[in-house]
Amino acid sequence: MVYLNFINLDSETQERLLSVSKEDVESRFGEQLRQYAQTHDSDYDGLLEDEAMRNLYNYDFVFNM
Structure with a gap:
């Protein structure tokens, strides 16, 4: 099993996951x-960005290899 954290991912994947996290935080x-x-x-957008980053570390990342 491979364990990765957010920092180990490429920038495109980080941006996509951050976008998903922002939507999740904004809806909740x-x-x-x-x-x-x-x-x-x-600044609301700054707060949203900060909370989205914190939220990312609550996710469990699963990758198919």
Whole structure:
């Protein structure tokens, strides 16, 4: 069995997984992030990006070889 983390993947795969993670975070926590960004005068897209990166390390990556 091969264990890889996000850093070991090529840039195209990283971008695709980050996009999927952003969609996941936005669907689950989008409203909460918007409220936080408005309350603290923060950038919503930056918060979304940070949360998406944190979310990636909760995934289990499975590859067919």
